[in-house]
Amino acid sequence: MPMQVPWLIFLLPFLSFLMIGLVLRPFLPRYPRLAGYVTIGAVGISCALSFWVLGAVISSPGHMLPVDDIRWAVVGNLEMHIGVMVDSLTAVMVVVVTFISLMVQIYSQGYMKGDPGYMRYYAFMSLFTACMLGLVLANNILFMFVFWEGVGLGSYLLIGFWFHKPSAANAAKKAFIVTRFGDLGFLAAILILFATTGTFDTGEIYKLVAAGTLTGTTLTWVAIGIFAGACGKSAQFPLHVWLPDAMEGPTPVSALIHAATMVAAGVFLVARFYPIFSHSPEAMLVVAVIGAFTAIFAASIGFVMNDIKRVLAYSTISQLGYMMLGLGVGGVAIGIFHLFNHAFFKALLFLGAGSVNHSSGTFDMRLMGGLRKSMPWTYITFVIGSLSLAGIWPLAGFWSKDEILMNAFSNNPTLFVLALITVFMTAFYMFRAVFMTFHGEYKGGAPSEHGDHDEHPQGPHESPAVMVVPLVILAVMAVCSGWINVTGFFNGLFEGDVEGAVHKIGFLEGFFGTLTHPLPLASLLIALAGIFLAFAIYIKKWISAEKITNAVRPLYTLLSHKYYMDDLYENVIVKTFLYNGLFKLFAMFDTSVVDGTVNGTASAASSAGSALKKLQNGQTQVYAFTIALGVVAIAVVVYLFG
């Protein structure tokens, strides 16, 4: 594989962004669709190249490709290097990112059709994809941080894409601010790392950790700092509050950024610096506990949400918790395997929700119902995604969830129990969503959030092919993507030895054999129980939802207020503490000192400029006099000090 390939994977979407921003938008504003084609072309080629890289990584010894740094420039004594890191983690991540991005870009052709911001949308999407790929490929923690902020920026721009809606603008702001808290930790970790090791290079850091140069409390604090950054991006408790609000963005954005890729960046970050974590048991425990807690916490909120995207958002938080748990109790392979599968089925579910919205004009499940007849493709793919998410054999979600449970079982029984309960809850809330949306009677819908209304036929209808095809492709992946590890292939890839791993067990033996073990069987039965409960309540109405609600009214209230986390942040922390306390102090400081200084500096600069320009009075002879004076002045200074 030529060395340029990993670079191209990153550069193509970036060029697409530049092309749309600098050429298409200024010069060809009448042909918005060009922007879509450029993006799809760039991401498509990137995707093909990513598969090439994955193939090369699989076939190379140790599953690590050496890619030479590019010595960008030698400026005096300063050498500037830029480089990429291509190992199994990178290869899997680029495939996930480019593949999902490609599906979402194709889908958006239908979803965003006729939106006045069509070109802007694709420009941002390209920028986001490029930053995400840059983050995954970078071999240097400083560049990673730059791209990390870059994806944050992309997310901010896209959440607030419909910035004329105040809720969208606020959500964008909230996401930006909340994740900044986590980034503070990340930044601190980078600084500590650089102060103790003197390097930003990931490979170097690995070596130093392995050699034991970096140990003890420093290591733990670095790990915690990195995890804080990861918590912000991956919406882990207590920094999860931004993700549900981020659903204000266009649905394909939610699918790409807030389901499959950016939110997984936190998981990726922990995986990338796994050697640091694995040398610190404390940090590992923190990761596992936060992960498990977030998983069950978010799932419980998912129980009572009526907005389909919010159900999915809480589900995403919960599943990200699962991944963290997997990293904490298992290893890189376990966590990333779930990330890999989750990306497909969650993107599918979001795009499905978008398709539903495209037809019904709302995200409120109470206004839907009965859509399975009018939207068969959306229905089938959505059910597949839900089954996969619930962890039903033999779909993708089953395999990765099973591994996490197994590892949790052998490492930490408490966390295992939490995870098992989450399985039940996940299955329940997903099928609650399926039944409310697609079964029963259609309840009317609402006006669409986007695009042109005239072209749409009235009433629920199936989405255009350009939206359905990505759904189908993703559905196929949601079924099959888990099979890659039936023989232990995926784990082998991350442990550096595919050959050794795959021959242990045959495919069919692993495929069916898993059901003979008690643990997978138990989790499968629990998931099925969850689905059955949903079926009993929402289809057969054997149990009345209202009755349960009334019976556990306080609990319901607690859940539907999301454990009052938002209120805690808004009222207690933000209003009381920050606004009335800290911010007031800041404001005072700001107006009196900072503003004073800034305005002072600015006005001092421009009044100094105004004063100096008066010297330039246009009189040639004054200039000549200045020259003479200057010569004398320099001579005097040289005489005195020379």
Add this chain to the structure above:
Amino acid sequence: MIMEHIQFIAPEISLLCFALLIVLLDLFITQKRVLPVLSVIGAIVAATFIIVIWNTPPVGLFDKMISIDPFGLFFKLLILAATVLVILASHNYVLKFNKFQGEYYALLMLSAVGLMLLVSAINLITIYVALELSSISLYALVSFLKDKKSSEAGLKYLILGGVASAILLYGMAFIFGLTGNTCLTCIAEYVRGMPFKDLQEVPALMIGLVLIIAGFGFKIASVPFQMWVPDVYEGAPTTITAYLSVASKAAGFGVIARVLMTVFGLPVWLHNDWAMIIAVLAAITMTVGNLVAIVQTNIKRLFGYSSIAQAGYMMVGLAAMGLTMGTKENVTGGLIFFLLSYTLTNLGAFIAIIAISNKINSDEIEDYNGMIKRSPLLALGLTICLISLAGLPPTAGLIAKIYIFSGAVNMGLAWLVVIAVINSVISAYYYFKIAKAMWLGTPVTEEKVDASWPEWLALAACVVGVLALGVVPGLFMNLTTAAVRIFGI
């Protein structure tokens, strides 16, 4: 011996011949469009000669009057490139002085000949003559529009330039009086051989040094010899402003670097002295340039102050260069790289300004409002050049600044770099003021602004160069380090 050296000044001779040919042809032909073609051909012929002699080992010609070395040849190519770009950019502008097109091109080329000789001169006499050849041509060119502003600018340039060259000459006279020689290397040998005590007792060397710095300081627009710059830039024909701001300044830096490095390079205390003078002047120069630029409303005048500020950054490189003499450090190519980057960037900006002002007949920044709607490409090109001037990625300006500043830090000029970085931040304000007007302002009229194909060609060349230097600076680094290697000890 003279004849075999002729080939080494073939570039200058050929350019001179073409200039004279143009003046003559201008008398006979009516199709004036031939003239720029001819002058571009002349420049290309000269450039070809330079490339042919590129690899000859450094040699002093005509009894050490002129030297052929990578340093001089690099500057010659730079000057020729600037000349060609200015000629291309003049395509529409020359219509303003229709009757004198021949003289315009010929004078431009004569001034280029002067600058080319200036950067390769290694004798005080040749330096003076070459300097005046370029200056006198430029005096005429500056007043070429013959209106109030242009002739006032020409007069100011002439008188102040005259004072500056008198000061320079006076300095040269002292150096000559001290050493009895006018060739730079002979002077350097004499200075190195002098006992320290003698140098302190006879102030001639220091007086000469100060006067020479002042004389060249005028050319490179260093404070306090910079006051002509904004006035002349504003009054001169815009094409000549562009030429002045790059070619004349680049040659000025070339010659001041050569004189200071060869004559005053060693002993160590001597270069420490002048490096410190240059460093202090650099700090004042960039600060004055930037502060006054903030309050400008005329774009040509703003670029005048901007070019003063940029001269300040270049002087940082010059000071660092001086300090490397006699140390183990390699002489840094920062100054040369900066000049290359600045030449392309500033020319690019001026070409866009020329094309725009041809159409809107104004140099006020407020008339640039909404230019993105009237001519997206010109606005984009100008914006890229402004980004480079402000020193932001991914352009040449950033690399040039990093290069020059890192060299200065290595040489212990950290205080100066701090001032320079603060200045860069200030400068971003007024560069973005122009960009903001173009991108966010509301246009006074929707009328499109277009440029002729030679202008597009020149602008494209500059913008591509600016981006190439910013993205793959490595390709050009070797060139610039090779150019300064002749000063290595």
Add this chain to the structure above:
Amino acid sequence: MLTVGLTHFLILSAILFAIGLFGVITQRNVIKVIMCLEIMLNAVNIALIAFSQSVAPVSLTGQIFAIFVMVVAAAEVAVGIAIIFSIYRNHESIDMEKFNILKW
């Protein structure tokens, strides 16, 4: 007895240079300003020739330099006068203080 030596020539040269510079700075008539410029250059010529006489009497370098300076000065004056013509046509005046459209 007083011998006229290098020092005297240099003092003369310095005085002339100062007079020239003073004139450039103070004279309001453009022609006079140009003349004062010439005085400055001639002051340099005196210094050059005096130096040449005392430090390099054989090679005549200083004298040659002085001749170059004179030639160049002549060319400069020619261009200067042309510019003065042009400015006179525009302003109907050759008063230095009137030429200040370009400022600030």
